[in-house]
Amino acid sequence: MGVGSEKTSSTTKGVYKEETDIASKAPLNVNAMLSKKVGHATAERATWGRRLEFVLASVGYAVGLGNVWRFPYLCYRSGGGAFLIPYFLMLFLCGIPLLFMEFAIGQYTRLGPVHALATICPLFKGVGIATVVISFVLCTYYNVLMSWALYYFFNSFRAIFPWQSCNNTWNAVGNCSSGFPGNATHLQSASQQYFDHRVLEITNGIEDAGGLRWELFGILILAWVIVYLCIFKGVKSTGKVVYFTATFPYFILFALLINNVQLPGAKDGMLYFLKPKWSKLLEVQVWVNAAAQVFNSIGIGFGSMISMASYNKFNNNILRDTLIVSLANSATSILAGFVIFSAIGYMAHVHNLPVDNIATDGPGLVFVVYPEVFSTMPLPQLWAPLFFFMLLCLGLDSQFAMVEVAVTSIIDGFGPKVLRVLKRQEVIVLAVCVMGFLLGIPHITKGGMYVFQLMDHYTAVVSLMFLSFFEVIAVCWVFGLRRMTIMIKRMLGKAPNIYFRSCWMVFSPVLVLCILISSIIQYTPARYGKSYTYPVWAEVVGWGISLVSIVWIPLGALQEICRNKGSLLQRIKTAVTPTIELDPVNHLPEEQSEDTPESVFLSIITPL
Secondary structure, rough: OOOOOOHHHHHHHHHHHHHHHOOOOOOHHHHHHHHHHHHOOOOOOOOOOOHHHHHHHHHHOOHHHHHHHHHHHHHOOOHHHHHHHHHHHHHHHHHHHHHHHHHHHHHHHHOOHHHHHHHOOOHHHHHHHHHHHHHHHHHHHHHHHHHHHHOOOOOOOOOOOOOOOOOOOOOOOOOOOOOOOOOOOOOEEEEHHOOOOOOOOOOOOOOOOOOHHHHHHHHHHHHHOOOOOOHOOOOOOOOOOHHHEEEEEEHHOOOOOOHHHOOHHHHHHHHHHOOOHHHHHOOOOHHHHHHHHHHHHHHOOOOOEEEEEOOOOOOHHHHHHHHHHHHHHHHHHHHHHHHHHHHHHHHHHHHHOHHHHOOOHHHHHHHHHHHHHOOOOOOHHHHHHHHHHHHHHHHHHHHHHHHHHHHHHHHHHHHHHHHHHHHHHHHHHHHHHHHHHHHHHHHHHHOOOHHHHHHHHHHHHHHHHHHHHHHHHHHHHHHHEEEEEEHHHHHHOOOOHHHHHHHHHHHHHHHHHHHHHHHHHHHOOEEEOOOOEHHHHHHHHHHHHHHHHHHHHHHHHHHHHHHHOOOOOHHHHHHOOOOHHHHHHHHOOOOHHHHOHOOOOHHHHHOO
16 A cells, blocks of 8 residues: 555545535435346335334344353463453454444444445445355354253253263263263263253264164254244334343343352453463463454344344434444453353352363353253253343344345345245245245254364354455455544545554554464364364365355456556556545546545555
8 A cells, every 4th residue: 555655645635525525415325326236125114113222233143152051161261361452453453444344334334244345345245145154154044042942941941950960871871971081081971961862862983874864954943933033024123122131141240240250269250361461461372252243243244234234214323322332342251251151160169170171162151051050050941041042132133144145145146037936935934934934954964063163163163264355455445444434524524633543543453463374373273072073075074064155256347447448557557446435426527536545455466
């Protein structure tokens, strides 16, 4: 971005003054403007019934299962309380600015991620397609987590929990322990054997798919039916459901915290969680983990935030909503950390083991460790159903948003054609849910856990960083800071301050690039547990899963360049020129418009 920087700095005052003057005039008829440019989709777009519905839906999407099972363990392993320093730095330098950016794009264009990104930077329209693909792939196996939560929920209404003892047909004779086995590596806890041999009926590897787990098959159908009934009317139905699903988990988390802190050993567990290890701040990986956690937790790069914001009213205060969603997400992560580690400290006290022997992350935390906690906790028949129902609510909110991305993109792009065949929007939602269910079936075979781990590793870890990097480049550098300023000025009546502008231009792109490079350098193959490694062919399949989304970025750019006319440079110039109307940019005096974002971009790629 060094090319042309001197001239840009010398004209910035004049440019921003003119933009501010023009943007202060009466707002454009944005719906009419966009309907001319991108079709019918915006003209008849529904809106959230109340602003609170959008906020709750966004908080519900951001606050997911990862807040419960990933953040507490990551914080504990990355320096305890010291980890909060890089975490909040990354939140304010990357998370909040990029969430504000996605909200602004969605609300201004009133389009889903595919068409929103295509209008602001046609060259990178493939990024929008990729976000839809990655969200849909993710939702096909995310519902499997909800199926497991439902399975445990249904089995928690018993006088004696089925995961509580070793006297069951699925327990392995001679290596089952009714508590945590500690250093006895030949033993497994009863709750671990219940999860492996009763819930999953797990095979020895991905090579052995086994048969279908018919109980999980039926519960997966139920999970998708619940999702469909909550979103089939679009934001009108989702907006009502989130009043419960986005708030209920907080009641349970606070209730569990109050209960847990009264248990012996809880204080020690919470001290393990927060005790600062300052030397960890010297490790690069801790900073990378903090940035990745912020990015993944808020949900940047999945397209869901753009999609949900597209149903806002044009002048909705997205800055306020950005701060609410970001801070609520972080506060929930810390709250969940206290809840989880107070319980882990209690279990360490009961079994006279160090916290290290019990602390874990991922599905094992909520489907192995916590069920074991309930086995010894007072009033287990109360807490177990509430806990697993809370997991269901956390999963539902995230699932709503991911399915909505696909539905919104279909309606934006093919609305009239699809509706001529399917007649009603409810049928489109049903078709998306049915497709998601069918693609989720491999995960509920007896070898499905290996498929699940493979998909999660290559979708949520590898693909997302590529997509996020190109999204940030497309919006922050090619579409440009000036245009973003005008968009936000139109909606909020005031331009973004220096904090947001500096983050968009410098800090956020650099941080995303660092995360991407670190992910590549420190790449490790997918694993399940401590011992199982995937065969080479499975790794190849995993990279294929990553490419399913990533490949749309170069394909979209190539298609856009080929469809334009003129020389290669003229085609690229057209491809980086927004199709959305922004009068303050389009009508700048010529001497001030030479350093538009696309001219700087072109000057970089043009041979000297």
